[in-house]
Amino acid sequence: MKRAHIVSTGSYLPGQPLTNTDLEELVGPLSPDLLAQVQVERRHWLVNPTTGVHTETNSDMATKAAEQALTFASLSAHDVDLLVLSTSSPDFPLPPMVTLVQEKLGLKRCATIEVRSGCAGSVQALDIARLYLEQGKYHTAVVIGCEAISPILVPLFLHKDPETIRARDRLSVYSFGDGAAAFVLQASDEPGGIHSSSLASVGGDRKPGMTVTAGGSKVPVPGPKERMELRVDFQASGKFTPYILAESLTDILTTSGVSAESIDLCIIPEGNTGYLQEELKEAGLLTPEWVAVSGNIFENLSLVGNTGSAALPLALDYAWKTGHVRQGDQLLILAIETSKWMYAGMTLTWSATPCPIA
Known part of the structure; x- marks a missing residue:
């Protein structure tokens, strides 16, 4: 195949x-x-x-x-x-x-x-x-x-x-x-490439953590007292994100049949590793899988900010250009979205040769 x-x-x-x-x-x-x-x-x-x-x-x-x-x-x-x-x-x-x-x-x-x-x-x-x-x-x-x-x-x-x-x-x-x-x-037919993926929306019974109002069919045109607005529930995000992180990591590893110990680089554009570890620890969700990958988490949030759909590909692009990911490395990539509490991730073997500008 x-x-x-x-x-x-x-x-x-x-x-x-x-x-x-x-x-x-x-x-x-x-x-x-x-x-x-x-x-x-x-x-x-x-x-x-x-x-x-x-x-x-x-x-x-x-x-x-x-x-x-x-x-x-x-x-x-x-x-x-x-x-x-x-x-x-x-x-x-x-x-x-x-x-x-x-x-x-x-x-x-x-x-x-x-x-x-x-x-x-x-x-x-x-x-x-x-x-x-x-x-x-x-x-x-x-x-x-x-x-x-x-x-x-x-x-x-x-x-x-x-x-x-x-x-x-x-x-x-x-x-x-x-x-x-x-x-x-x-x-x-070459070995490697994308192994498997896992994605889910786990917020079907929760209020959205992020919305962009106006511009859709429900609020088609902002009125004189309205404007297009980004609404973020930072408090809910801090409380619920650790649960999504824990569930998603277990799901991705189980689905792909890959062990956490075999992951060379883990791309999660959610902030620094220490912050993630503290969130998971406080929630009682610091699993052996998280401990195994924690030293290999890579992101560039501090350099670009929260960039939505661009966040994960920007982080992976930066990893390739700076030599943090090399041909043959086993990767786990994971994106968390607070809009309706979603995650999407996959495991893969990195196939690209070194970036020409690295």
């Missing part, structure tokens, strides 16, 4: 990085305790934070990430016969943003699929692509995770006195960033 292999990655971050010092001037400070919880030191936005001008679009970022991934794979856009994209912040409700990326890549004809989700979406998209490739339906796929969150954040503070910004809005502004990252996948 053919297996899908990740042959390259690519990424794109808009503009110059915004530091916490930059944000303090715009929205006021966060307490040291909250800054420690946020764990973000810099982030990138496609909106100019002082003027509110949009310098590019989400589909622009997605296209640039895909182009870089294709360059590193020594392929052209015309080699691609399947595009799968995940985002919770598309340019428009219709047409699907993936088709805008298709157009910008210069592809007249291509199979396209769009996943409307946040952090878990990029792994869901990766799983969809690999299943099509393994069936032999398509030969070369590009999977993109991308997010443009700054257009929702900037109206919270633009032209306002920083002292008037609510604490919960400051927390959101400090937490989130924009960006895009992409994978190029091909199927072959």
Whole structure:
């Protein structure tokens, strides 16, 4: 049976990085305790934070990430016969943003699929692509995770006195960033590649932990007293995330038949390892599996912020470019999403040769 292999990655971050010092001037400070919880030191936005001008679009970022991934794979856009994209912040409700990326890549004809989700979406998209490739339906796929969150954040503070910004809005502004990252996948008879996947929504009986209001059919157009708003239940996230982490890790390892001890690198874009360990320990969920993988967890949250669908592919792209993942390594990738308490993960053997710019 053919297996899908990740042959390259690519990424794109808009503009110059915004530091916490930059944000303090715009929205006021966060307490040291909250800054420690946020764990973000810099982030990138496609909106100019002082003027509110949009310098590019989400589909622009997605296209640039895909182009870089294709360059590193020594392929052209015309080699691609399947595009799968995940985002919770598309340019428009219709047409699907993936088709805008298709157009910008210069592809007249291509199979396209769009996943409307946040952090878990990029792994869901990766799983969809690999299943099509393994069936032999398509030969070369590009999977993109991308997010443009700054257009929702900037109206919270633009032209306002920083002292008037609510604490919960400051927390959101400090937490989130924009960006895009992409994978190029091909199927072959070579050993390795993607082994297995596991995904679930475990919040069917819980209120959403994150919502983006307005712009959908329920609230189609914001009224004079309404605006598109990002609502995050940080308290619920802190309480329930450890349970999702524990369940998802056990599920992924069991489904794939891989032992925690065999994992060389674990990509979980949820914050530093010490923080994760403390959360799990306090919840009584620090399992032997978590202890086994804890020394191999890799993420780059502090450099890019919370980037939704882009978070996991940005972290894996950074790991490849910095030499933290090497050909033959056994990987476990896991994304947690608080919108309706979802997770998506998989195990794989890394197939790509060293990144040309590493």
